Amino acid sequence: MEEGEQQWKGVKSAIEDPEEARVIYCALDSFVQYARIAHFNCTHLRRQSFYALPEAHWKMLAAPPFNYLDTLDKVDNAIESNAELARAIVRVGLVNFQPQDVTQGSEPTIPPRWRGCAKRLDIDKARSTLRQFYRDWSAEGKSEREICFGPVFRALEAQKESRPKDASPMRVLVPGAGLGRLVFELCAKGYVAEGNEISYHQLLASSYILNCVEKPGQHTIYPWIHTFSNHSTRDNHLRKYAIPDVHCANELTRLEEEGVAIGEMSMTAADFLCLYAEDYQAEAWDAVACVFFLDTAPNLIRYLETIFYCLKPGGLLINHGPLLWHFENNAPAGHGHDDDGDYDTTGIADPGSFELSDDEVMALVTKVGFEIVSRETGIESPYLLDQESMLQTVYKASSWVARKPHTTA
Numbered sequence: 001m002e003e004g005e006q007q008w009k010g011v012k013s014a015i016e017d018p019e020e021a022r023v024i025y026c027a028l029d030s031f032v033q034y035a036r037i038a039h040f041n042c043t044h045l046r047r048q049s050f051y052a053l054p055e056a057h058w059k060m061l062a063a064p065p066f067n068y069l070d071t072l073d074k075v076d077n078a079i080e081s082n083a084e085l086a087r088a089i090v091r092v093g094l095v096n097f098q099p100q101d102v103t104q105g106s107e108p109t110i111p112p113r114w115r116g117c118a119k120r121l122d123i124d125k126a127r128s129t130l131r132q133f134y135r136d137w138s139a140e141g142k143s144e145r146e147i148c149f150g151p152v153f154r155a156l157e158a159q160k161e162s163r164p165k166d167a168s169p170m171r172v173l174v175p176g177a178g179l180g181r182l183v184f185e186l187c188a189k190g191y192v193a194e195g196n197e198i199s200y201h202q203l204l205a206s207s208y209i210l211n212c213v214e215k216p217g218q219h220t221i222y223p224w225i226h227t228f229s230n231h232s233t234r235d236n237h238l239r240k241y242a243i244p245d246v247h248c249a250n251e252l253t254r255l256e257e258e259g260v261a262i263g264e265m266s267m268t269a270a271d272f273l274c275l276y277a278e279d280y281q282a283e284a285w286d287a288v289a290c291v292f293f294l295d296t297a298p299n300l301i302r303y304l305e306t307i308f309y310c311l312k313p314g315g316l317l318i319n320h321g322p323l324l325w326h327f328e329n330n331a332p333a334g335h336g337h338d339d340d341g342d343y344d345t346t347g348i349a350d351p352g353s354f355e356l357s358d359d360e361v362m363a364l365v366t367k368v369g370f371e372i373v374s375r376e377t378g379i380e381s382p383y384l385l386d387q388e389s390m391l392q393t394v395y396k397a398s399s400w401v402a403r404k405p406h407t408t409a
Contacts, residue, residue, distance in 0.1 A: 024097065025114035027200035030122035031090045032110065034130065035083035037123050042079065042226060043072045074238055078222035081240070082130050085219045092212045093204040125201045129179075131223040135384050136181040137209055137244040138221075147381050148320045149182055151399045152289045155318045155373075156191065159287065169263050170286040173310065175272045176293035180206035180265075184248055186289075187265035188255060195267045196275065203269050210248050210267075217242035223384070230390040239388075273306050281310045292321040292383065298353035300361065304368040311404040317370060319402075322381070322395035325355040358398050370402035 050058055050068060061068040094108035118126075135141040160170060169192050174183050177195025179202060186193035197203050213219075220240050224231070231237040255262050268275060275281070288307045297303040307317050356364060358377065366372065381397035 022114075022117070024093075024200050025110060026118045026122045027125070027204060028090050028093050028110055029114060029116065030118035030126035030201070031086040031204070033116075033118050033123055034086045034126045035079055038079045038082070038127065038226065039076060043076050046072060046228075071234060071238075075225050078225045078238060078240070081220050082222055082225075085133070085221060085243075086126065086130060088212075088219070089204050089208045092208045096207060122201075125199070127226060129201045129205050130221060131226075131384055132179055133205070133209070133219075133221050133243045134223040134241055136179040137246075138241040139245040140241055142245075144382050144385065145181060145185075147379065148291045148397070149185060151320045151376075151401075152182065152291065152318050153185075153189065155316055155401045156186075156189075156287055156289075159316055169261075171284065173276070173285045173288045175276075175288065175290060175307075176296060177267060178202050178206065180210050180267060182289065182291060183265045183267065184210065187263045188252060188260075189263070190261045191263045193263060193265045195265070196272050197267065197269065198271055200269070203267065206267060209244055210265075213244055213247065216244055216247050219243050224386050224389075232388055232390055236386070236388040273302055276306050276310045283310070283312045283315075285310050285315060286312055287316040287318060290317065290319045290321070294319055294361070295321060295323045296326045298327040300354070300356065300364060301368070304365060304370075308368055308370065308404055313404055313406045315404045316373070317365075317402045317404070318400075320379075320381070320397055320399040322397050323356075323358055323361070324395075325353075327353045328355055361398075362400070365400075365402050369405065371405055373401040373403050375400035 047069075050061070050072075053061075058068075060066070090110075091108060094110070135144050156170065156172065163170075169190055171192045172186050172194070174186070174193060174195045177183050177197045178199075180195055183193045183195035195206070197206065219242070221243055222238065222240050224237055224239060228237070252262050288311060290307075294300060294303060304317075311317065362372065362375065376399045377396070379397045379399050381395045382393075383395060385392065385394065
């Protein structure tokens, strides 16, 4: 995808819909508001609490070896560094949408009626998205990526070896593509990869990192600064990371110059259940790679049926992830509320939800019509884990491959 081109399929028509426009501008505004809210929550309130201490106590903490006020100043600087990335995402997002409210040739800004529209949940998502750059686009996040991407690469390579040597490149769909790293890695390995994502926070951020950064290490992020708990040292609390670890366009060019057959990559902005149930998607994909995705389903049957529909006969469903059911205790379509007390139905094709255990998921996979090829459980899979934190939470993920039969009843 080249800078300046329409980077997400479906966005042009989406922005013309008032409700979609609201969601998009809430996402953009949440990145704008990130710095103000982070400064308030992380340092302003702590300074108030600090000076509410008895004078002898706050003077003790202000002096070495604690230097607590210096720490708050450093956190403020770290927030500003994160905010530079947030602002870059906003600038590129506004240019991509080219709304009528933006004057040609001027610095793009959010239209006045949408300024300040982001709610608490939107701003939480912006902060989470900025942290996710550590996992997807830092050199230090490679170990996390390898654990969950590895099963995808191995299954695809095994499938490729069984195909004729002159077969066209395999087409791989990545639903829930997030910041697009897996899509990029698949393209670099010669696959035709398409990421699908419904979160505009993720889409805005992935569009920027895949298309618009100028060099590796252009931004510095501080993923651990938003909480002061469980830090073994202050240096760890303030640890920084350069992102991205690779410039996508330059890396693909380098591979081509070395004679590597690279593939293609694209992203779609749409509800997975709606887009990939379209007639033209029938039997269109050689593989669907689900990494930390299936448990985002309120109705897993719908997800599996859609994947089965869009896979070619003999195609693979490759899954790696835990079962943190996203809609547990918060059912979609009017039965639950988001953090602001409003109904949260974004991206849900129909109402209803349920949660299964891992063995029940496997039974359901076969009920839908898949054949289980392989399965491994209990794989330690960290997700945005601060390795130096005094609190360690690691998923014991399930990793499996299922095949759509060559002939179906």
